[in-house]
Amino acid sequence: MAAEVQNASEHHAEEHHHHHETFWNKYVFSIDHKMISKQFLITGIVMGIIGMGMSLLFRLQLAWPDKSFPILNTFLGKWAEDGVMDPNMYLALVTIHGTIMVFFVLTAGLSGTFSNLLIPLQVGARDMASGFINMLSYWFFFTSSVVMVVSLFVPDGPAAAGWTIYPPLSALPAAMPGSGSGMTLWLVSMTLFIASSLLGALNYIVTVLNLRTKGMSMTRLPLTIWAFFVTAILGVLSFPVLFSAALLLLFDRSMGTSFYLSDILIGGEVLSNTGGSPILYEHLFWFLGHPEVYIILLPALGITSEVIATNSRKPIFGYRAMVGSILMIAFLSFIVWGHHMFVTGMNPFLGTVFTFTTLLIAIPSAVKAFNYITTLWKGNLQLTPAMLFSIGLVSTFITGGLTGIILGDSALDINVHDTYFVVAHFHIVMGLSAIFGMFAGIYHWFPRMFGRMMIRPLGYAHFVITFISAYGVFYPMHFLGLAGLPRRYFTNTEFPMFDNLVDINIIISVFAILGGLAQILFLFNFFYSALRGKRAPQNPWRSNTLEWTAPVKHLHGNWPGEIPEVHRWPYDYSKPGAKEDFVPQTVPISPDEEATGH
Amino acid sequence: MMTLLITAVVVLAIIALAQVVRIFEISNSMREQKEEDNRPSHKENDSYGKIGFALGMLFWLFAIWSTFKWGKYLLPVSASNEGLDTDQLMWITMAVIGFVFLITQPILFYFVYRYRGIKGRKATYMEHDNKLEAIWTVIPTIVLAIIITYGIFTWSSIMNPDFEEEPLVVELYAKQFSWQARLAGDDNILGYANVRLIEGANTLGVDPNDLNGLDDIIVSGELHLPVNRPVLFKFRAQDVIHSAYMPHFRAQMNCVPGTVTQFAFTPNKTTAEMRQVPKVINQIDHINSLREEMGEEPYEFDFVLLCNKICGSAHYNMQMKIVVETEEEFNSWLKEQTTFAESL
Ligand code: HEM
Ligand SMILES: [Cu+2]
Ligand SMILES: [Cu+2]
Numbered sequence: 001m002a003a004e005v006q007n008a009s010e011h012h013a014e015e016h017h018h019h020h021e022t023f024w025n026k027y028v029f030s031i032d033h034k035m036i037s038k039q040f041l042i043t044g045i046v047m048g049i050i051g052m053g054m055s056l057l058f059r060l061q062l063a064w065p066d067k068s069f070p071i072l073n074t075f076l077g078k079w080a081e082d083g084v085m086d087p088n089m090y091l092a093l094v095t096i097h098g099t100i101m102v103f104f105v106l107t108a109g110l111s112g113t114f115s116n117l118l119i120p121l122q123v124g125a126r127d128m129a130s131g132f133i134n135m136l137s138y139w140f141f142f143t144s145s146v147v148m149v150v151s152l153f154v155p156d157g158p159a160a161a162g163w164t165i166y167p168p169l170s171a172l173p174a175a176m177p178g179s180g181s182g183m184t185l186w187l188v189s190m191t192l193f194i195a196s197s198l199l200g201a202l203n204y205i206v207t208v209l210n211l212r213t214k215g216m217s218m219t220r221l222p223l224t225i226w227a228f229f230v231t232a233i234l235g236v237l238s239f240p241v242l243f244s245a246a247l248l249l250l251f252d253r254s255m256g257t258s259f260y261l262s263d264i265l266i267g268g269e270v271l272s273n274t275g276g277s278p279i280l281y282e283h284l285f286w287f288l289g290h291p292e293v294y295i296i297l298l299p300a301l302g303i304t305s306e307v308i309a310t311n312s313r314k315p316i317f318g319y320r321a322m323v324g325s326i327l328m329i330a331f332l333s334f335i336v337w338g339h340h341m342f343v344t345g346m347n348p349f350l351g352t353v354f355t356f357t358t359l360l361i362a363i364p365s366a367v368k369a370f371n372y373i374t375t376l377w378k379g380n381l382q383l384t385p386a387m388l389f390s391i392g393l394v395s396t397f398i399t400g401g402l403t404g405i406i407l408g409d410s411a412l413d414i415n416v417h418d419t420y421f422v423v424a425h426f427h428i429v430m431g432l433s434a435i436f437g438m439f440a441g442i443y444h445w446f447p448r449m450f451g452r453m454m455i456r457p458l459g460y461a462h463f464v465i466t467f468i469s470a471y472g473v474f475y476p477m478h479f480l481g482l483a484g485l486p487r488r489y490f491t492n493t494e495f496p497m498f499d500n501l502v503d504i505n506i507i508i509s510v511f512a513i514l515g516g517l518a519q520i521l522f523l524f525n526f527f528y529s530a531l532r533g534k535r536a537p538q539n540p541w542r543s544n545t546l547e548w549t550a551p552v553k554h555l556h557g558n559w560p561g562e563i564p565e566v567h568r569w570p571y572d573y574s575k576p577g578a579k580e581d582f583v584p585q586t587v588p589i590s591p592d593e594e595a596t597g598h
Numbered sequence: 599m600m601t602l603l604i605t606a607v608v609v610l611a612i613i614a615l616a617q618v619v620r621i622f623e624i625s626n627s628m629r630e631q632k633e634e635d636n637r638p639s640h641k642e643n644d645s646y647g648k649i650g651f652a653l654g655m656l657f658w659l660f661a662i663w664s665t666f667k668w669g670k671y672l673l674p675v676s677a678s679n680e681g682l683d684t685d686q687l688m689w690i691t692m693a694v695i696g697f698v699f700l701i702t703q704p705i706l707f708y709f710v711y712r713y714r715g716i717k718g719r720k721a722t723y724m725e726h727d728n729k730l731e732a733i734w735t736v737i738p739t740i741v742l743a744i745i746i747t748y749g750i751f752t753w754s755s756i757m758n759p760d761f762e763e764e765p766l767v768v769e770l771y772a773k774q775f776s777w778q779a780r781l782a783g784d785d786n787i788l789g790y791a792n793v794r795l796i797e798g799a800n801t802l803g804v805d806p807n808d809l810n811g812l813d814d815i816i817v818s819g820e821l822h823l824p825v826n827r828p829v830l831f832k833f834r835a836q837d838v839i840h841s842a843y844m845p846h847f848r849a850q851m852n853c854v855p856g857t858v859t860q861f862a863f864t865p866n867k868t869t870a871e872m873r874q875v876p877k878v879i880n881q882i883d884h885i886n887s888l889r890e891e892m893g894e895e896p897y898e899f900d901f902v903l904l905c906n907k908i909c910g911s912a913h914y915n916m917q918m919k920i921v922v923e924t925e926e927e928f929n930s931w932l933k934e935q936t937t938f939a940e941s942l
Contacts, residue, residue, distance in 0.1 A: 087911040162908045168855055169838040169909060175774070176910045262856030265793040265803075266774075266837040278839055278854060311637075312713070313721040321731050343841065344852045345833075345859030348757035352750045359746045366738040367731070369702070374730065376709040380721040382637045383646040383714060391650065391710055395657070398702050402695040405745065411684050411753035412691065415673075415848045418841060418906045453636060460646060464653065465610055471657050476664060483671040484845030486906040489914040495904070496897035499885045500671060514610065540636035574721040581721065 029139075031131030034554050036138050037116035038449060041442070043145055044109020045526070049519075050149070051100035054093045056516050061085045063509035065491040079157065087490040091160040092178050094488060096152065098163030099186070103193055104148070106296040106434045108141045108200075111235075114299055114441050115204045115228040117449060121547035122222050124213025124564060126557045129206040133199050140196035144189045151185035159186035162488060164285060167260040167278050171252045174267035184253070187246050194239045194246075201232035201239075208232075213546070215566035219323075220585070220598055222545050222570045223309075223316060226323050227302025230330045231295050237334070238291040245284035252276070279344055286337035293430050294333045298326060300437020301368065301397075304390040306570075307440050308372055310543045311387040312379030313581050315571035318371045319598075325364035332361045342410045343417050351410040358408035365401050369394060380574070380581070384541070385459030386443035392467050393436040399471075400429025403478065418488075421481025427474045439466075442526070447540050451552045452533030458525040465518035472511030476504045542582045544570045549586055569598030640717045647714025654707025661699070674846050675875050677867040677901065677922065680756050681848035687752050691745060759862045765828035768821070770903070771802050772833070772840035772853040775912035777903055778802060779821040783813030783937060793836055793855075802834075804938055812939040815932065821903070822921045823865055824928035830862040841907035844920065846872075852907055865922045872922075873899045 030036060057076070060069050068083030079089035116134065120127050128134045151158045160178025161170035165186065173180040208221075208229045221229075248259040252273075260281045261273035309316040316322060338346065338354035372394045381387065403425040406412050416422065439462075446454050480501055485492055492498040492505075539548040546566065550558045564586045572583040577593065638646070676685050713719070759765075767782035769791075780802060782788045789811015795803035804811045823829055833842055835853035842861075843850045851861040872878055878899055886896045905916035923931070 087914065091908065091911070091913075166839055166908075172838070175838050263793050264837055264855050265796055270794050270796070274856075277856060279857070313715075315723065315725050317724065318726040318731050321726065343850050343861075345854060345857065348754060351753055351757065355749055355753065356746055359742050359749075362742055363735060363738055367735055370734040371731075373702070373706050373709065374727075376706070376713060378722040378724070379709075379713045380715045380719040381643065381647065381710065381713045383643050383650065383710070384638055388646060388650060391706065394706055395654065395703060398706070399699060402699055405695055405742075406688070406691055409687070409691065409745065409749040409753075411749050411756060412688055414756070414850050415684060415688075415845065417850060418843075447636075456638070456642070460649075461613070464613075464649065467653055468610070468656070471660070475657075475661065476668070479664065479668040479671055482673055484674055484843075484904075486843065486904060488908040490911075491914055494915040495902065495917065496885060496889065497674070497899075497902065499888050499892075499897070500881065502888065504668065537634045537636065539634070542635060542637065571725075574723050576723055 029135060031127070031135045032554070032556050033116045033120050033128045033131070033134060034449070034558075036134055037113050039138050040108060040112030040116060040141065041449070043142060044105050044113060045523075047100050047104040047145055048109065049523075051097050051105060052516055052519065054097040054100075056512060058085070058090055058093045058097070059509040059512045061090060062491070063506045065493050085490075088157060088160060088177050090490040091162070091176070091488065092157045092182070095160050095162055095165075095178070096148070096158050099159075099190075100148065101431065102163060102292065102296065103190070104145055106431075106438070107292070108193070108196065110296065110434060110438045110441075111228065111231055111299050112138070112141065112200060113438075114224070114303060114445070115200065115232065117445060118222075118224055118547060119204055119207050119228055120211070121448070121550060121558060122225050122545050122570075123208060123211060123216055124546050124566065125207055125211035126559075126563070128203045129211060130203055134203050137196045137199035137203065140192050140199065144192035144196060147185055147189035147192065151182050151189065154181045154185065156180040156182055158182040164289070165249070166285075167249055167252065167281050168264055168266075171249060171260060172264070172266055172271075174269075187250055187253075190246055191243065194243045197235050197239050201235040204228055204232035205236065213563045213566055216546075216585075219320075220566060220569045223305035223319070223322055223326075224299075224302040226326055227298045227305070230326050231298045231302075234291045234295050234298075234330055234333065238288040238295075241284055242288035245281055245288070248284075249281065279341070279346075282341050282344060283337070286340045287334075289340065290337040291330075291333045293426070294329060296430055296434045297437075298329070300393060300434040300440075301326075303437045303441040303444070304372065304393050306545070307386050307390040307444050308375050308394075309571050309573065310444075310541055310582075311382040311384060311390075312375050313382065313573045314375055314379045315573055316371070317374040317377075318367075319569070319571065321367055322371055325367045328364040329361060332357060332364075336361065336408075339408050339410070339413070342413045355408060355410045359405065361408075362401065362405060365397075369398050369401070382541070384443065385454075385456065385463050386440045388460070388463045388467075389436045389440035389443065392463070392470075393433045393440065396428050396432040396436060396470070399475075400425055400427075400433065404429060416481055418486055419481035420477045420485050420487055423487050424474050424477035424481060427477070432470050432474065436470075439463075439522070444541065445547075446526075446529065447536030447552075448547055450530045450533070451536050451554070452529055453536050453540065454529040454533060455525050458521050462518055462521045462525065465521070466515060469511040469515030469518060473508050473515060476508055480504060539584075542580070544572060544582050544584045546585055549584065571598075638715070640715065643715040647711045647716070650714075651707045651711035654703060654710065658700070658703050658707075670877075670881070674881075675867075675872065675877050676846065676848055677865055677872060678847040678849065678863040679866050680759075680863045681846070682866075683752050683756070684848045687748060690748070694741060694745065756863075757861075759828065761828040761862070761864075763828060765830040765862055766824065767830050767832065768823075769802075769832045769834060770842050770853065771836065772842065772905065772909075772916075773836035774838065774910050775905070775916040776818065777842075777905075777916065777918035778816060778818045779918070780804070780938075781815040781817070781932070781935075783815055785810060785813060788832060789814055789938070791834070796836075799941055800938075806938075806942060812937065814938045815935045816938060816941070817935060818918075820919045820921060822923060822928055822931045824925045825865055825868045825871075825922050827925070828862055828864040831860060833859045833861070838909050839907050840905045840909045840916070843904045843906035844901065845904070846901050850906060868922045868924060869900060870923070872901070 072080035156177040159182045251257040258273035258276035261276045264271045336358040339358045566585045567588045574581045769780040771778045787810040789808040790805040833853040840853040901920040903918040
């Protein structure tokens with residue numbers, strides 16, 4: 001089967017030159033994975049700008065709750081009449097910010113971009129198993145983004161029940177303005193998004209399993225591919241559950257069913273619903289929700305493995321342990337979802353089970369962190385911006401992972417659940433790590449994507465300011481949370497006990513603005529370099545993996561002529577006896593070389 | 599502090615600008631040549647090895663500095679027996695993760711400096727080392743096993759409490775956007791209630807035909823509790839999910855429409871005693887000095903109940919005062935309240 005597909009696509013590649021290439025099928029309805037990857041990336045960046053812009057608006061509100069900012073009025077119109085934000089709008093911004101960051105930027109923007117770019121190129125395939133499904137995946141994502149953005153403009157405002165949209169708040173328009181048409185659009189958008197993710201993930205899985213080139217055994221796969229592959233499996237197993245959760249919510253909203261609703265009085269009226277439970281929704285949601293954080297994180301870790309190994313000029317330390325820990329994390333991620341629900345009134349025994357499984361994840365995570373650090377040890381570090389962001393990722397992964405030990409412990413979570421401590425934790429371990437991983441990926445594979453180099457000194461400046469402001473924003477939030485400050489509060493001026501936290505809130509917001517400004521450096525660098533950057537050479541980072549053997553100028557089918565054959569694992573950096581400090585995977589093992597078991 | 603920050607921002611902005619200008623010069627001069635190898639020069643590696651190390655240590659120092667500076671806001675003084683247990687678990691866990699944090703971050707960033715790719719540097723080929731890997735699998739496993747066991751025992755003892763004394767039963771009732779409480783009265787049994795029975799003054803939907811409910815006492819605005827007597831809270835919600843969060847008692851439980859949830863703890867300090875705790879006095883003095891600057895009324899310490907689950911526009915201001923007092927004070931307060939039967 002695999003061979004047939006391969007032959008078919010090889011045949012296709014030869015034939016390709018006779019095709020008529022129009023603007024439409026080259027740039028818009030492209031079925032070439034490299035173009036689709038760029039489409040995902042650029043859509044992701046645009047959504048990222050929106051998501052980040054929102055966070056800056058609500059940070060203004062949090063730091064200076066009683067000041068009036070004309071800029072709020074400019075962006076929010078009637079939701080900030082005299083420059084002061086409406087509480088409903090605050091919740092809407094937080095909700096859409098979270099949704100966009102989690103799903104649109106760090107799921108589609110990250111996986112969509114790099115799985116698409118790297119899977120065929122690194123396993124040695126002409127393209128994805130199905131180019132057409134791949135194209136559909138992007139266009140579902142695009143439509144979903146458009147619907148989400150459109151939802152910002154409906155008269156009652158967008159969805160505002162938090163990115164987790166727990167019913168009954170999200171189910172009843174009487175509960176808040178955002179639960180009207182805004183919520184309907186949110187659900188429509190997420191449904192399209194889920195379709196996009198599934199189409200993408202199926203393609204990734206099939207491609208990795210069936211279209212590897214000759215010699216590319218599973219144990220010779222770069223860790224990027226392992227990470228994307230396992231991520232895709234997580235997606236396939238968990239997104240349908242979110243879909244069912246959303247579907248039942250849709251029924252409750254518009255067909256009068258009672259899956260999540262029971263004994264409710266709202267807007268002066270008793271609803272007829274009985275027998276449902278919002279806790280059911282929480283279980284369904286977090287059955288996706290927890291794997292989702294690894295869907296976000298694993299690709300970033302995969303990218304980091306590759307970038308750190310290449311730029312340390314050393315094999316990744318403990319390849320098998322790295323693969324093992326990816327698999328272990330993925331498995332455990334399906335049996336820990338209850339840690340989001342310790343205080344929902346669940347059976348206390350269940351709480352102990354979820355505490356146990358959750359804290360187990362710390363073991364494979366620790367293994368990964370130590371292996372990264374050891375990869376640097378005795379290396380010859382090439383400190384490109386990509387490398388610096390990867391090192392930043394290791395740092396945030398450790399910092400954020402450690403606070404997970406507090407949150408995963410049910411006894412401690414009683415007191416910190418839903419406070420800013422949680423906001424600090426998940427932004428550092430998931431938000432920052434994944435964003436750093438995404439930046440690392442962009443800086444590293446930009447030459448492969450656009451055939452041009454980014455401007456390195458700008459990349460350095462971007463890293464320095466981003467690193468400082470990232471920790472400047474999220475580290476202090478631990479203190480807010482431990483002082484008892486709940487999240488999703490429009491302002492904390494209503495409780496005198498929080499008055500001493502004003503300082504911290506201002507510091508956070510100043511760093512947030514600084515961090516926002518730093519992204520201008522990145523955007524300029526990205527777009528300028530994509531159009532006018534210095535032309536990229538064949539293998540700018542002296543890397544071993546297959547993607548650097550394909551011609552710089554993209555061609556449909558990736559390699560002219562035969563697909564290269566692979567003879568070794570991708571991590572032969574600084575191998576004793578080799579002439580240079582890297583040995584590409586395509587180089588045959590020489591008779592006097594020591595066998596490495598790969 | 600503010601000035602320091604603003605200066606830092608300005609300095610960084612200037613550095614960024616200078617970089618941009620330099621970049622254009624460099625990129626222009628570079629455009630011509632097209633090298634095969636685009637790795638950073640030895641000089642760049644040298645600089646960013648040092649800068650990376652400096653950044654890492656800057657963050658490390660910030661983490662330590664902020665602990666001293668803001669540590670005093672952490673964990674408001676605990677006022678329940680259960681809170682003492684969780685706090686102890688918290689400090690032990692914090693000590694462990696703090697230790698790991700303080701060690702691993704400097705190692706990571708020191709390596710960035712130590713192994714930066716300067717002239718003459720060669721990487722050492724190593725694939726794996728079973729002994730090392732075993733060490734950092736086994737040690738975290740042991741440490742976690744201890745933390746997990748300790749955590750599970752603490753959790754179980756809080757969630758399945760075994761009080762010598764019969765706990766006082768109190769219902770907390772949440773709705774957009776206020777709290778009410780119902781004390782179980784002389785029989786210490788709450789009468790049946792459902793939102794469908796809400797009518798007129800019966801705002802909690804207590805069943806008037808249930809004899810257990812007639813002596814229940816419904817209060818809003820302020821809830822009083824006796825010190826050193828366990829309290830078993832039952833939670834209900836009228837409209838959407840809320841969460842009853844009482845940070846000083848280290849207590850939290852969601853209020854879920856359609857179900858009754860529960861949580862119990864034993865307050866061990868009265869409000870008056872809390873006001874005498876030195877740490878609380880310091881915090882309140884600090885808060886009051888800030889409030890004076892803002893031209894607001896001085897504030898006196900009180901326990902509060904907050905809503906901690908997003909529930910709508912005024913989620914941020916859904917609070918109730920809790921007063922913990924001696925048994926006698928509590929009983930005389932209770933006498934002044936009207937029972938459900940009286941309110942009908
Ligand atoms: C640009 C920098 C960012 C800033 C300043 C920022 C700030 C914040 C703050 C303060 C909140 C909590 C607001 C509240 O609870 O009232 C929040 C919520 C959230 N953020 Fe961010 N954030 C940023 C980037 C990110 C990234 C990269 C992610 C990706 C994981 C992310 C995901 C979320 C999520 C999931 C929520 C929860 C939304 C909810 O409560 O429903 N944020 N953000
Ligand atoms: Cu989770
Ligand atoms: Cu509430």
